[in-house]
Amino acid sequence: MSATSYSSKVDVKARERALKVLHEKFYVVLKDILEGRPPKLVIKKRTLSNTIYEPERKLLLLGESVFERSLLDLREAKKFMQTLLMASIIYEALSNSEYPTIRDLYYRGKHTIRYRKLPSKNVGEENTWDEQSESDSVLRDIEVFTNVLREEMLILSKEKGKVVGDLKIRSGDDIIDLSKMGHGAYSIEPTPDLIDFIEVNAEFVLVVEKDAVFQQLHRAGFWRSYRAVLITSAGQPDRATRRFVRRLSEELKLPVYVISDSDPYGFYIYSVFKTGSITLSYESERLATPSARFLGVMMTDIFGSNKLNKKPYLTEEERRNFIIRAKERDIKRARELKEYPWFKSERWRIELDEFLERRVKLEIEALAGKGLKFLADKYIPDKIGIGDWIE
Amino acid sequence: MSATSYSSKVDVKARERALKVLHEKFYVVLKDILEGRPPKLVIKKRTLSNTIYEPERKLLLLGESVFERSLLDLREAKKFMQTLLMASIIYEALSNSEYPTIRDLYYRGKHTIRYRKLPSKNVGEENTWDEQSESDSVLRDIEVFTNVLREEMLILSKEKGKVVGDLKIRSGDDIIDLSKMGHGAYSIEPTPDLIDFIEVNAEFVLVVEKDAVFQQLHRAGFWRSYRAVLITSAGQPDRATRRFVRRLSEELKLPVYVISDSDPYGFYIYSVFKTGSITLSYESERLATPSARFLGVMMTDIFGSNKLNKKPYLTEEERRNFIIRAKERDIKRARELKEYPWFKSERWRIELDEFLERRVKLEIEALAGKGLKFLADKYIPDKIGIGDWIE
Numbered sequence: 001m002s003a004t005s006y007s008s009k010v011d012v013k014a015r016e017r018a019l020k021v022l023h024e025k026f027y028v029v030l031k032d033i034l035e036g037r038p039p040k041l042v043i044k045k046r047t048l049s050n051t052i053y054e055p056e057r058k059l060l061l062l063g064e065s066v067f068e069r070s071l072l073d074l075r076e077a078k079k080f081m082q083t084l085l086m087a088s089i090i091y092e093a094l095s096n097s098e099y100p101t102i103r104d105l106y107y108r109g110k111h112t113i114r115y116r117k118l119p120s121k122n123v124g125e126e127n128t129w130d131e132q133s134e135s136d137s138v139l140r141d142i143e144v145f146t147n148v149l150r151e152e153m154l155i156l157s158k159e160k161g162k163v164v165g166d167l168k169i170r171s172g173d174d175i176i177d178l179s180k181m182g183h184g185a186y187s188i189e190p191t192p193d194l195i196d197f198i199e200v201n202a203e204f205v206l207v208v209e210k211d212a213v214f215q216q217l218h219r220a221g222f223w224r225s226y227r228a229v230l231i232t233s234a235g236q237p238d239r240a241t242r243r244f245v246r247r248l249s250e251e252l253k254l255p256v257y258v259i260s261d262s263d264p265y266g267f268y269i270y271s272v273f274k275t276g277s278i279t280l281s282y283e284s285e286r287l288a289t290p291s292a293r294f295l296g297v298m299m300t301d302i303f304g305s306n307k308l309n310k311k312p313y314l315t316e317e318e319r320r321n322f323i324i325r326a327k328e329r330d331i332k333r334a335r336e337l338k339e340y341p342w343f344k345s346e347r348w349r350i351e352l353d354e355f356l357e358r359r360v361k362l363e364i365e366a367l368a369g370k371g372l373k374f375l376a377d378k379y380i381p382d383k384i385g386i387g388d389w390i391e
Numbered sequence: 392m393s394a395t396s397y398s399s400k401v402d403v404k405a406r407e408r409a410l411k412v413l414h415e416k417f418y419v420v421l422k423d424i425l426e427g428r429p430p431k432l433v434i435k436k437r438t439l440s441n442t443i444y445e446p447e448r449k450l451l452l453l454g455e456s457v458f459e460r461s462l463l464d465l466r467e468a469k470k471f472m473q474t475l476l477m478a479s480i481i482y483e484a485l486s487n488s489e490y491p492t493i494r495d496l497y498y499r500g501k502h503t504i505r506y507r508k509l510p511s512k513n514v515g516e517e518n519t520w521d522e523q524s525e526s527d528s529v530l531r532d533i534e535v536f537t538n539v540l541r542e543e544m545l546i547l548s549k550e551k552g553k554v555v556g557d558l559k560i561r562s563g564d565d566i567i568d569l570s571k572m573g574h575g576a577y578s579i580e581p582t583p584d585l586i587d588f589i590e591v592n593a594e595f596v597l598v599v600e601k602d603a604v605f606q607q608l609h610r611a612g613f614w615r616s617y618r619a620v621l622i623t624s625a626g627q628p629d630r631a632t633r634r635f636v637r638r639l640s641e642e643l644k645l646p647v648y649v650i651s652d653s654d655p656y657g658f659y660i661y662s663v664f665k666t667g668s669i670t671l672s673y674e675s676e677r678l679a680t681p682s683a684r685f686l687g688v689m690m691t692d693i694f695g696s697n698k699l700n701k702k703p704y705l706t707e708e709e710r711r712n713f714i715i716r717a718k719e720r721d722i723k724r725a726r727e728l729k730e731y732p733w734f735k736s737e738r739w740r741i742e743l744d745e746f747l748e749r750r751v752k753l754e755i756e757a758l759a760g761k762g763l764k765f766l767a768d769k770y771i772p773d774k775i776g777i778g779d780w781i782e
Binding site for chain 1: 488495553561572575577615616625712754756759763764
């Protein structure tokens with residue numbers, strides 16, 4: 001057995017890039033010290049009030065408000081030190097060809113500092129951080145400060161997203177044909193910016209919220225028949241899946257359709273793909289896909305709509321068997337969605353009002369229950385064909 | 392756009408097999424009726440009292456107790472009908488080349504039966520089933536009754552397991568080289584019995600509980616340096632991951648090592664791979680890997696052990712920074728484990744007593760926090776080298 005020393009060529013380059021940016025960005029601290037100024041970092045605020053929805057770009061973005069983090073301010077000294085500690089851990093991991101996760105960055109930095117209290121000279125103790133939420137927050141500050149996403153610093157994470165389709169990619173040192181995955185699928189890497197698209201033979205991207213439905217569509221050859229790139233986020237999408245979808249949209253100019261459960265949580269999952277998430281708005285610029293379309297399941301797919309002159313896809317009996325009564329938290333969530341600027345279109349109002357009036361929801365699985373052929377050969381292609389989606 | 396009509400050759404054969412068995416097994420019902428007997432099904436009980444640990448085979452198995460489900464017994468008529476309903480839905484799905492999930496089987500069967508109450512002739516209503524737990528339970532009865540796992544009936548499910556390594560497999564109509572996955576991984580199909588192993592160049596299987604740690608080891612080329620098949624269950628293992636691991640052990644004769652967090656939940660995850668799960672003991676015979684070895688993280692890896700003449704892998708300072716205080720539920724879980732026959736070895740007693748005495752736990756990520764090279768190039772190969780595992 002020999003030592004682990006493998007790094008793909010792609011990773012070697014990525015490390016060099018990240019090391020260079022980190023060095024440049026944090027050089028300001030050294031410069032402050034060398035030139036006799038109290039060192040400080042100026043970082044964009046990640047607060048809700050500095051999170052702005054830009055209707056033209058259809059994105060949730062950080063505004064221009066900044067805060068200063070100064071070593072010589074008692075209230076900020078700890079945060080300042082935490083930030084430099086985290087930056088140095090990342091720098092070291094990059095130099096040593098490591099691949100830390102956000103969890104082990106927390107462990108790498110966690111220790112107790114002993115100090116002498118003045119004037120008593122008693123010994124005090126202070127932990128660098130106690131909870132991962134603290135180290136995660138510092139890491140986000142570094143992402144904002146350097147404008148480098150953690151994935152570009154080769155910080156890994158668990159990864160749920162999968163893809164199949166007539167698409168060849170280069171990842172690491174390999175070329176992978178995503179149409180040759182058998183009954184399995186390709187599990188997207190945590191650093192999708194390092195993927196190259198080699199050859200594409202597809203007309204659109206279909207993102208399915210639920211892994212089990214993805215499995216069914218894949219197995220029935222949906223992506224083959226309809227020339228689709230088929231993706232699942234397996235629930236709330238992680239960053240890598242979002243970035244992968246964005247790149248398919250931006251670089252390959254493929255239209256992106258999202259299918260989720262018909263309930264406020266499903267609608268929100270779509271909006272995370274399209275607009276970004278509220279807590280991580282600084283990533284939207286890279287991770288969101290503003291052109292993503294909500295294909296369904298819509299409330300108006302279930303009940304039809306006079307306003308839209310639309311017939312329902314379900315019979316009354318199917319509705320009786322398939323729909324689930326909404327819970328109080330679903331209702332609350334729908335009311336919250338109605339207040340988000342990116343849900344304030346006329347089209348979304350119809351869906352949300354229908355939900356609030358009927359107070360029922362529907363899972364994608366119910367459509368597969370009506371028949372996989374119905375889902376794969378009627379519902380999805382019909383809706384794409386007649387343009388029944390929400391922009 | 393054309394109709395979805397794809398099925399791999401493997402699936403076509405699997406369908407035929409499952410249709411045949413279902414037909415044969417349920418023919419007894421028809422025969423009873425034709426020959427004038429009240430129709431009934433005789434099925435092994437899936438109760439705790441009929442779940443037996445066999446120490447020789449190291450497996451949790453169903454015992455020999457059976458129950459009869461008879462149409463003409465009022466207490467059983469509903470369950471009898473549910474069982475036939477589920478069997479007919481599965482039969483129909485197989486005939487129509489569908490790929491249902493357990494969730495959509497629930498939807499497919501869910502409806503309301505109206506009947507006339509005698510002697511009043513009022514109309515009564517009865518749902519086939521209300522909750523998925525009911526339809527799932529009926530499906531399990533069918534698995535036990537037919538001795539065919541749901542995967543063999545092409546019932547799909549969401550799937551978390553991933554694999555990389557120097558191993559070629561055939562899945563569906565494709566041959567897939569699991570050493571050419573780039574930075575991504577191969578996501579195991581929900582029906583791993585349909586996989587063929589084509590070419591193997593590996594000395595052992597390493598199963599890592601946590602996806603993020605799998606990503607790190609993969610990225611650092613662990614499987615390449617140490618000739619391993621690297622697998623993650625991404626938490627509690629699902630059936631497909633367990634079956635895949637079992638097949639690697641049984642058919643390729645590869646030793647299987649499992650790494651999990653050092654706490655009772657991690658220990659239990661290992662035991663699910665090795666022995667089976669209590670609630671699904673009827674599957675153990677096919678899904679469990681009795682030869683699987685627990686490599687770590689052990690309590691005695693953290694603290695060392697005089698009894699075992701073993702030095703700790705962590706320094707006192709690392710312990711201070713890495714270990715987490717156990718919660719009340721961890722303690723309770725450890726006491727439960729001590730009562731399970733398959734944890735009643737001397738070696739497990741040492742680990743569980745150490746846990747109950749120290750009342751602390753440790754995540755795998757803490758070892759990666761000490762350094763990925765430590766985890767990949769020292770901890771794992773050292774322990775395998777000197778045989779420091781629990782059988």
